[in-house]
Amino acid sequence: MTEALVIVVPGLPILSGLLIQLAGTPRGADRINIAGAVATAAAALTLTAVALAHSATPEHGSWYVLDGATGAFVAVVAVVGLLSALVSPAYLAGAGRSFFRAARARSWYYLGFHLFWAALLALPLVDNLAVAWLLVEATTGASALLVAYSGRRAALEAGWKYLVLTTFGVTVALVGILILYVGLAPHGGLLSTLDWQNIAHGAGSLPPESALLAFLLIVGGLATKIGWAPVHNWLPDAHSEAPPPVSALLSAALLPTVVLIAWRVLETLGPALRDGVASGTFLAFGLVSLAIAVPFLWRPLAWKRLLAYSSLEHMGVLALGIGFATPLATAGVVLHVAGHALAKALGFYAAAPLLRHQPEAAERPARGLAGASPGTAAAVGVSLGSLSGLPPSPLFFSELLVLLGGIDAGEIVVTAIAATLLACGFLGLAHALIEGVVSDDRQRPWRRGRQVLAIERLTVVIGVGLIGLSATAYLLPGSTFVDRLMGGVG
Amino acid sequence: MSDAVIWSLVVSALLVVVVRRRSVAIVVVAAQSLILGAQAIADASGESTALLVAGAVLLAKGVVLPVLLIAVVTRTREASRIATERHPLARLTLALAVALGLAALVPRFGLTSAGAEHAAVGLVALGIATAIVRRPAIFQALGFLLAENGLYLAALAAPGGLPAFIELGLVFDLVVVISVAGAFSAKIHEELGTSDTSLLGGLRD
Numbered sequence: 292m293t294e295a296l297v298i299v300v301p302g303l304p305i306l307s308g309l310l311i312q313l314a315g316t317p318r319g320a321d322r323i324n325i326a327g328a329v330a331t332a333a334a335a336l337t338l339t340a341v342a343l344a345h346s347a348t349p350e351h352g353s354w355y356v357l358d359g360a361t362g363a364f365v366a367v368v369a370v371v372g373l374l375s376a377l378v379s380p381a382y383l384a385g386a387g388r389s390f391f392r393a394a395r396a397r398s399w400y401y402l403g404f405h406l407f408w409a410a411l412l413a414l415p416l417v418d419n420l421a422v423a424w425l426l427v428e429a430t431t432g433a434s435a436l437l438v439a440y441s442g443r444r445a446a447l448e449a450g451w452k453y454l455v456l457t458t459f460g461v462t463v464a465l466v467g468i469l470i471l472y473v474g475l476a477p478h479g480g481l482l483s484t485l486d487w488q489n490i491a492h493g494a495g496s497l498p499p500e501s502a503l504l505a506f507l508l509i510v511g512g513l514a515t516k517i518g519w520a521p522v523h524n525w526l527p528d529a530h531s532e533a534p535p536p537v538s539a540l541l542s543a544a545l546l547p548t549v550v551l552i553a554w555r556v557l558e559t560l561g562p563a564l565r566d567g568v569a570s571g572t573f574l575a576f577g578l579v580s581l582a583i584a585v586p587f588l589w590r591p592l593a594w595k596r597l598l599a600y601s602s603l604e605h606m607g608v609l610a611l612g613i614g615f616a617t618p619l620a621t622a623g624v625v626l627h628v629a630g631h632a633l634a635k636a637l638g639f640y641a642a643a644p645l646l647r648h649q650p651e652a653a654e655r656p657a658r659g660l661a662g663a664s665p666g667t668a669a670a671v672g673v674s675l676g677s678l679s680g681l682p683p684s685p686l687f688f689s690e691l692l693v694l695l696g697g698i699d700a701g702e703i704v705v706t707a708i709a710a711t712l713l714a715c716g717f718l719g720l721a722h723a724l725i726e727g728v729v730s731d732d733r734q735r736p737w738r739r740g741r742q743v744l745a746i747e748r749l750t751v752v753i754g755v756g757l758i759g760l761s762a763t764a765y766l767l768p769g770s771t772f773v774d775r776l777m778g779g780v781g
Numbered sequence: 782m783s784d785a786v787i788w789s790l791v792v793s794a795l796l797v798v799v800v801r802r803r804s805v806a807i808v809v810v811a812a813q814s815l816i817l818g819a820q821a822i823a824d825a826s827g828e829s830t831a832l833l834v835a836g837a838v839l840l841a842k843g844v845v846l847p848v849l850l851i852a853v854v855t856r857t858r859e860a861s862r863i864a865t866e867r868h869p870l871a872r873l874t875l876a877l878a879v880a881l882g883l884a885a886l887v888p889r890f891g892l893t894s895a896g897a898e899h900a901a902v903g904l905v906a907l908g909i910a911t912a913i914v915r916r917p918a919i920f921q922a923l924g925f926l927l928a929e930n931g932l933y934l935a936a937l938a939a940p941g942g943l944p945a946f947i948e949l950g951l952v953f954d955l956v957v958v959i960s961v962a963g964a965f966s967a968k969i970h971e972e973l974g975t976s977d978t979s980l981l982g983g984l985r986d
Contacts, residue, residue: 390968425950432957436964444972448981451965455921458958459909462928465951466905469935472943473891479941500888528984587986596986 296338297355300365301413303331304372308405312398321380324401328376335369335412338362346772349779356418356487358779359772363625364415364551367632370756371543372408374749375536378640379404381742382534385647390442400440400534407433407540414548418779420485420509423552424461424468427516430545431457438533438541449532453525460515460522467508471560474501487559487780494563502563506556510572513553517546519576519610520583523603527587530599530639535646538595539639542602543632550609550628557613558777573614574705580607581712588719591656594645594671597723598638601678604716605631605686611709612693620696621776622767623689630677630685630760637753638674641667644742649734657727663734666747672728673754679720680713685757688764782893782938786820787900789813790934794907794927798876799869801862803854803919810926811847817933818843824937834945838933841952846926846959850919853963857970865916865979876910897938904931918966918976922959929955 307327314320342362349358379400389396410429417423431454439450468485474497476484483489494502511522518526530538553573561569584604592600605627612624644667645652645660660668677684690713697706737743767773793813797806818839825831867875883906884899892898908928912921929951936943970976 421944421947421950425947425954428954428958432954432961435961439965439968442968442972444981445984447965447969447972448984451918451969451978451981452984454958454961454965455912458925459912459928462905462908462925462932465932466902466935469932469939469943470890473939477891477940479939480944482944482946498891501890504888504890527986532984590986592986 293341293350293357294352296334296341297352297357297416300331300335300338300416301409303327303334304405304409304412307331308402308409311401311405314398317383317397320397320401321383324376324379324405327405328373331408331412332369332373335365339366339369343772346775346778349775351418351488351779354418354422355416356779357416359776360551360554361415361779363628363776364548365412367629368408368411368415368544368548371539371632371636372411374636374640375540376404376408378643378745378749379536381745382536382643385643385742386441386534388442390436390439390446400437403433403437404537404540407437411540411544411548415551418486418488419482420468420471420487420490420552420556421482423555424465427461427513427549427552428458431461431516434537434541434545437537438529440534440537441532443532445528446532449525449528453529456522456525457516460512462512463515464509464512467505467512470501470508471497471505474498474505487555491559491562491781494560497563499563499565502560503568506560506564506569507572509556509560510553513549513556514576516549517553517606518603519606520580520603523580523583526603527596527599530602531593531595535595535639535642538598538642539636542598542639543636546602546606547609547628547632550606550613554613555777555780558780570614570616573610574702577607577610577614578705578708578712580604580610581709581716585712585716585719588716589722591726593654594652594657594727595639595642597656598635598678601720602635605635605678608690608693608713611705612696615693615696615700615702617696617699618773619699619768620693622770622773623692623696625773625776626685626692626760626764626767627689630689630757633753633756633760634674634677634684634686637670637749638678640749641670641674641746644737644746645671647742648737656723658730659734660728662736664737664739664743666739666743666750667737668728670746670750672724673750673757675720675724675727677757679717679724681717681721683758683761685760685764688761692764692768782820782897784896786816787896789816790930791900791903794904794911794930795873795876797920797923797927798872798907798911798914801866801869803917804851806920806923807847807850807854810923810930811843813930814842814847814926815839817930817937821933821937824942830945831942834948838948838952841956842926842930846956849959849963850922853966854919856967857976859917859975863916863975863977865977867914872914875914876907879910880906882906891940892935892938893940894938897934901931901935901938904928904934907931916977916979918962918969918978921978922962922966925955925958925962
């Protein structure tokens, strides 16, 4: 039963993507997209329930692992994927020119979207580093053309940069995987040599230089895909140029899911390194990402570009929490992944009506939204307020947990620097929030059309979800779920 | 693996850094892939699965992908020489510095020969260097192929080789990435009238 469900979850979006190619009309394609997305999300959330039920005693299958982390990340990818699929028809209805020929543009979009979603759903499930690497690469193949979907010059640049930088980055990670494989199996091995549990068991016997080199290359290579600074150059461009539903999937699902793979590498290979090297690598990525992102949060950036730099900041927070590696910090990381996903996805969805009614917001900050469209202003407010860490946002609690985890780990200096940077980031986003929503720019009120109505409903749903996540902040620390989060790989 | 094979792989990668014409570079990379494929078939003699995998890799990298890239080049003729390209000697110097530096830095990690190890790391470095120093989009796709050939060389020199699943997965991945890169290359040419990627520099903060 579980094995079948594990196959169905990534299988359904692949099937949906292929079926959409047979649709005769745009409306037919939209319907198959929505039906497929609802079925996929239902299957994925059922699998999440199974994984969470197994969080105390993780289950291993022929190619998959079900532990707490699998459950949490599959849930995040499922929810963001479903929401993005639901808002895609409205985006496509208003999209103009495209990378693809007009007659096939919609079906190519859906094919890329569903293949991308399938790879993202499979990533937290796989029990093998090499297979995880192939899936990370598959996400690039499926999503690069989506980034450039509009076909505009800037979108081409963003898509090309994303393809080249992330492909070479993960090639570097593959060199590390090869070194790890040869070190684990000096007389020849099998695919299972790179299963998470086999890496954890065999890492102690690796030559120290090989273990260090493999770790640095794998994590450094994956960092390009995660968008950790200083190898983040593709991130602001791709997030700002992709269609809003794809930007949401990139930021809220892709980045944290690849963080999970890097985290699993830390859990399995890290103990073979000298004390502090593995966690220090994550802390360094975390601090550098925060330090690079925060000055941009103070600048008057276009809406989607601001959200992109906020992604860089939040991936930095995840790196810090993973690097601190205390139960409090781990609870903070889980909460942060979920809270960031909802808040960031809402922010990108709000970009659709915003860019339609205020096209200049593609180049400069949005202004006077409260007067023009209270619904869109509410979405922007909930998104930015949450992303800035304003209480009672779950990101306030998650950042607090990560910082407390840092103190618990004895990393006082790192925690102090991180707290200062987060405070600066909060001020930058709060300023953008005030300028964007309540500045006194006179804007003509927008018509409350399909996109605005959709964003109003999404704001209510996501707002309730964010409050619910805040409530779990009290339940997560000290729970078995957090204690055994990575139980499937150790 | 003989020294002649290893040197031919390295020299062909250096040629890609210096040659001007995209079609010549594609032929050079195809030849490099064929040399590696022939070596893989020679190593696999007597073992049917390994032979099948080696044949699939050779077909994909030595024939299918070069034909695809040649088709893209045919569709995207350059009206004139790409002015932003650095002098070949400067490109060669930079690429050699990156490749030699990395090959010297990376310690032995357990392949069957030190020469293959250095060459594998060097090819990956030359692939990345090609993408950095060359302007036409096709050369950046060729950079992927060079880097992947470096990884394939390492796989051939690994004790017992790599599992067939990984090798086939890598080839599938390469076919997808090169196809997407080809589509981008054609679209960039259509938009800019040239495939010079240095002209794509408008996104800055």
